[in-house]
Amino acid sequence: MIKLCAAVLLLTIADGPAAAVLAVERQWNDARAHADVATLDRILLDDWTVTHANGTTDSKTTYLADLKSGARTFGGDVTERDVTVRFFGDTAIVAGSSESAVTLNGQRQGGSLHFTRVYVRRNGAWRMAVSQATTRQP
Numbered sequence: 001m002i003k004l005c006a007a008v009l010l011l012t013i014a015d016g017p018a019a020a021v022l023a024v025e026r027q028w029n030d031a032r033a034h035a036d037v038a039t040l041d042r043i044l045l046d047d048w049t050v051t052h053a054n055g056t057t058d059s060k061t062t063y064l065a066d067l068k069s070g071a072r073t074f075g076g077d078v079t080e081r082d083v084t085v086r087f088f089g090d091t092a093i094v095a096g097s098s099e100s101a102v103t104l105n106g107q108r109q110g111g112s113l114h115f116t117r118v119y120v121r122r123n124g125a126w127r128m129a130v131s132q133a134t135t136r137q138p
Contacts, residue, residue, distance in 0.1 A: 018085045021092045021119050024126045028117075029078040033100075035067045043127055045120070050131040053113050066104060074110075075101035090121040097136055112136040 024043055031039035041064060048060040058066070066072035083096035094117045102110030113133040119126045 017087060017092070021085050021094060021126050022083070024119065024128070025080070025083070025094055025117070028128060029080065029098075032067065033074040033077050035070075035073070037064050037068050040064055040067070045122075045127050045129050048128055048130060051133070052109060053111070053133045053135045054109065072102065072104045072109075075103070092119040092121075092126065093117070094119065098133075 027039055027043055030036070031043070041060075044060050044064075046060060049057055050063060051057045063072070078098055078100040080096050080098045083094060086093045094115075096115060098113050098115055100110035100113070102108070112135070114136050115131065115133045117131045118129045120129050121127075
């Protein structure tokens with residue numbers, strides 16, 4: 001019985017709302033690592049904001065413009081670990097740790113971070129409303 005319950009739980013996670021949110025989270029990481037502005041424009045709400053680990057904040061317009069112009073570049077993929085997803089109705093909170101190599105106008109950003117992102121379900125699709133990161137201490 002316990003094995004069956006564990007299997008049902010895994011299927012629920014793999015096929016349920018958490019899987020849908022995590023799929024958008026993967027799209028977010030892939031799109032920003034490859035400067036795919038069209039994908040980011042689709043998955044970010046128009047009033048989306050990001051607070052970076054250094055305390056600066058960007059709007060969707062500024063963030064996408066920096067990627068498009070090459071002012072913000074990723075030196076490879078973004079990796080995540082210890083990711084959790086919690087739901088509150090049509091809102092999902094995703095938290096975890098990430099590694100990335102990012103530069104903005106030649107200045108290093110990214111690195112080893114903890115992050116929290118808020119997703120909301122709009123017209124059946126999960127869209128990111130806000131992202132915030134802090135530096136992870138060794």
